[in-house]
Amino acid sequence: MRFVLAAVACLAAPIAVQAQTPDGMAAWSRIYAVASHPRCTNCHVGSSGRPAWDDLGYGRNRLHGMNIVADASRIGAESIPCRACHISAAGENAVPHSAPQIDDAWRLPPVELAWRGKSSAEVCTQLRDPETNDGFDLVGLIDHVRTSAFVNYGFKPGAGRNSAPGSVASLAQDLQTWGDAGMPCEEG
Numbered sequence: 001m002r003f004v005l006a007a008v009a010c011l012a013a014p015i016a017v018q019a020q021t022p023d024g025m026a027a028w029s030r031i032y033a034v035a036s037h038p039r040c041t042n043c044h045v046g047s048s049g050r051p052a053w054d055d056l057g058y059g060r061n062r063l064h065g066m067n068i069v070a071d072a073s074r075i076g077a078e079s080i081p082c083r084a085c086h087i088s089a090a091g092e093n094a095v096p097h098s099a100p101q102i103d104d105a106w107r108l109p110p111v112e113l114a115w116r117g118k119s120s121a122e123v124c125t126q127l128r129d130p131e132t133n134d135g136f137d138l139v140g141l142i143d144h145v146r147t148s149a150f151v152n153y154g155f156k157p158g159a160g161r162n163s164a165p166g167s168v169a170s171l172a173q174d175l176q177t178w179g180d181a182g183m184p185c186e187e188g
């Protein structure tokens with residue numbers, strides 16, 4: 001029994017120390033600055049199914065115009081489909097206030113990936129646990145960030161839109177640093 005306890009203590013200690021590394025927390029703050037940016041949260045809205053138009057020049061806390069709802073399909077199949085305006089093909093998005101188009105079917109993420117209005121601790125806890133994360137572990141997360149047309153759009157949203165801070169590469173690097181530090185989250 002004593003041996004088991006000692007072994008557990010040995011295993012737990014490095015993780016506890018790592019979890020407090022300033023690098024890991026600094027990387028998380030940069031990840032949260034991206035994940036809480038309107039270019040990401042306007043889609044990552046959760047169960048309401050109402051995409052948002054925050055930070056597009058219509059004031060704070062704005063939902064998508066024209067009463068657009070994504071519903072359970074997350075692509076608006078039940079009402080007006082997203083593709084009626086958001087064309088699935090790579091585009092420059094050079095015309096301000098036109099519907100963004102990317103090389104993927106424009107849609108909302110699964111409900112569990114709700115980030116709009118969520119605190120750093122809430123997003124962090126959600127993101128580090130595959131159970132609440134659409135099954136993504138760290139490797140999957142980094143791969144998603146590197147390859148997703150949605151994430152790429154967030155950093156290159158075209159004319160008239162603020163981009164999320166940093167780049168796809170810096171976000172992938174920060175996720176690696178945060179993961180190596182044991183995925184520390186803020187308290188609360």
Ligand code: HEC
Nearest residue numbers: 039040043107108109110113133134136144150151154164
């Ligand atoms: C047009 C809507 C849209 C935008 C904008 C968007 N996402 Fe997503 N996101 C999705 C969808 C849909 C998924 C589900 C996976 C898939 O279908 O590719 C997803 C999944 C994810 C995932 C993996 C699941 C998870 O929670 O671990 C991450 C990470 C992610 N998005 C990050 C971002 C970041 C960072 C931005 C902004 C730079 C962003 N997304 C912008 C639609 C969007």
Ligand code: HEC
Nearest residue numbers: 042043051056069070075076082084085097098099107108
């Ligand atoms: C009738 C046309 C139309 C339909 C249908 C439509 N959109 Fe849009 N959407 C737009 C326009 C136009 C904009 C650009 C607003 C702006 O930049 O001022 C936009 C912008 C957005 C944005 C903001 C992007 C950003 O960078 O902040 C999101 C998120 C979004 N739409 C999600 C959806 C989803 C999800 C669907 C389907 C459920 C959908 N839209 C259906 C016209 C449409």
